[in-house]
Amino acid sequence: MLYFSDLLQYSDTFLSGLRTTVELTVLTTILGVALGTTCAAIRQYGNTVSQRVVASYVELIRNTPFIVQLFFIFFGLPAIGMKLSPWEASIIALTINLGAYSTEIIRAGLGSISKGQVEAAKVLGLTFRQTLFRIIFIPAFEKIYPALVSQCIIVMLGSAVISQISVADLTYAANLVQSRNFRAFESYLVTALLYLGLSIILRFVLDAIGKRLFAYRAIK
Amino acid sequence: MSLVNLHQVHKYYGDLHVLKGIDLDIKAGEVVSIIGKSGSGKSTLLRCINGLEEYQQGGITVDGNEVTTEDIQVRRLALSVGMIFQNFNLFPHMTVGENIMLAPTIVLKKSKAEAEEIARAMLLKVGLEEKFDSYPEKLSGGQQQRVAIARALAMSPKVLLCDEITSALDPELVGEVLKVLEQLAKEGMTLVLVTHEMNFARDVGSKVVFMHQGKVWEEGDSKTLLSDPQTDELKQFIGAVL
Ligand SMILES: Nc1ncnc2c1ncn2[C@@H]1O[C@H](COP(=O)(O)OP(=O)(O)OP(=O)(O)O)[C@@H](O)[C@H]1O
Ligand SMILES: [Mg+2]
Numbered sequence: 376m377l378y379f380s381d382l383l384q385y386s387d388t389f390l391s392g393l394r395t396t397v398e399l400t401v402l403t404t405i406l407g408v409a410l411g412t413t414c415a416a417i418r419q420y421g422n423t424v425s426q427r428v429v430a431s432y433v434e435l436i437r438n439t440p441f442i443v444q445l446f447f448i449f450f451g452l453p454a455i456g457m458k459l460s461p462w463e464a465s466i467i468a469l470t471i472n473l474g475a476y477s478t479e480i481i482r483a484g485l486g487s488i489s490k491g492q493v494e495a496a497k498v499l500g501l502t503f504r505q506t507l508f509r510i511i512f513i514p515a516f517e518k519i520y521p522a523l524v525s526q527c528i529i530v531m532l533g534s535a536v537i538s539q540i541s542v543a544d545l546t547y548a549a550n551l552v553q554s555r556n557f558r559a560f561e562s563y564l565v566t567a568l569l570y571l572g573l574s575i576i577l578r579f580v581l582d583a584i585g586k587r588l589f590a591y592r593a594i595k
Numbered sequence: 596m597s598l599v600n601l602h603q604v605h606k607y608y609g610d611l612h613v614l615k616g617i618d619l620d621i622k623a624g625e626v627v628s629i630i631g632k633s634g635s636g637k638s639t640l641l642r643c644i645n646g647l648e649e650y651q652q653g654g655i656t657v658d659g660n661e662v663t664t665e666d667i668q669v670r671r672l673a674l675s676v677g678m679i680f681q682n683f684n685l686f687p688h689m690t691v692g693e694n695i696m697l698a699p700t701i702v703l704k705k706s707k708a709e710a711e712e713i714a715r716a717m718l719l720k721v722g723l724e725e726k727f728d729s730y731p732e733k734l735s736g737g738q739q740q741r742v743a744i745a746r747a748l749a750m751s752p753k754v755l756l757c758d759e760i761t762s763a764l765d766p767e768l769v770g771e772v773l774k775v776l777e778q779l780a781k782e783g784m785t786l787v788l789v790t791h792e793m794n795f796a797r798d799v800g801s802k803v804v805f806m807h808q809g810k811v812w813e814e815g816d817s818k819t820l821l822s823d824p825q826t827d828e829l830k831q832f833i834g835a836v837l
Contacts, residue, residue: 495678497673499698501670
């Protein structure tokens with residue numbers, strides 16, 4: 376027998392967990408993509424030293440487990456005097472993680488912009504900064520947007536790990552509820568469906584943003 | 596008074612000696628066609644004139660100002676030197692109007708209304724006033740190239756550099772672009788064109804420069820030079836392209 380009605384009394388717990396996961400996702404998606412964009416620009420256009428620094432960061436993050444990165448930030452950093460709340464540690468870990476993966480994705484986009492575009496901007500008198508923001512970014516993001524959206528969703532789902540350092544996110548709520556009423560099947564099924572819903576909504580929102588940014592493809 | 600002056604310009608790509616002491620003097624209002632075989636250094640020459648490439652020896656001045664690749668210089672140069680490319684290089688995410696208005700607004704700091712007025716006037720000049728709100732990819736190659744010309748003109752350059760600007764076009768679209776250039780020439784615009792269009796060079800151009808192996812091999816009045824070439828290399832070149 377299944378007892379989904381047993382979950383009803385915990386709906387507040389689920390809702391608050393959902394809310395935490397949503398807040399964390401919104402914040403880290405914005406921060407992570409901003410970090411990734413900055414690093415990708417450095418990787419593509421920066422000097423050799425800064426390129427190396429960024430490359431090392433990307434490789435370090437992409438070749439270590441997320442949970443270890445999180446534990447290092449939360450449990451490890453206090454040893455050198457950086458004490459962070461679970462919430463702060465989670466934001467930082469997720470941002471750094473998305474930042475590294477999106478660096479590689481966004482760099483591929485920057486690489487797809489022809490030299491001619493940059494030269495055309497230069498001979499019109501634009502500064503490099505103006506060229507980057509006005510000429511390069513939008514077509515570059517258009518090229519890699521689906522991959523970037525997928526990566527944001529992967530990171531959102533991966534955020535479940537932060538329940539391990541007692542951030543009261545959706546997964547934390549599921550663990551809590553099933554430890555109280557022992558309805559593991561029901562708790563995790565509902566949680567899975569909530570994550571599925573979040574993925575669908577996040578993709579929908581990001582696609583809508585993309586449609587606006589790249590509207591020029593559709594018009595006329 | 597010379598508008599563009601090159602004095603003993605040498606350019607190397609690594610060990611490759613591409614320009615071997617170029618002397619060239621271009622006066623305001625001249626239409627100079629640069630011809631020559633592939634690899635003779637025509638594009639490199641144009642790119643040195645607008646500071647896209649650095650040169651190692653000699654001097655280049657445009658309107659009295661020395662040309663270097665230092666960024667600020669390139670930008671200041673952008674105000675007097677316009678350039679049009681073989682493959683148009685319009686910005687795909689901007690409408691035709693936005694493409695043209697961009698530099699006048701953010702480089703020349705003109706108001707939006709002023710920039711729009713300029714953009715519409717330039718589009719009228721190239722015969723595309725109805726395309727103001729279209730996106731580049733919806734235009735034919737010939738139309739895109741005319742927009743690129745309008746975009747360059749919107750910065751009111753003193754000289755316009757054109758690097759094989761009809762080479763990427765279907766043959767039936769070449770004429771509309773050349774017509775625009777001819778009109779500009781009539782209005783007194785200084786043009787420096789790398790071109791394979793010998794008829795255009797002869798009929799519209801005032802001067803032809805034949806480049807060979809990184810040197811100005813032969814130069815002179817366009818009609819005389821093309822009908823009566825002095826060097827064997829130019830004779831051979833003309834024989835090959837006609
Ligand atoms: N960025 C570069 N790096 C190294 N060598 C280059 C570079 N650009 C051009 N070259 C070389 O310089 C020489 C002159 O090239 P350039 O493009 O000026 O010739 P061109 O006369 O314009 O030829 P084409 O008619 O094919 O356009 C060629 O040998 C070319 O291979
Ligand atoms: Mg060339």
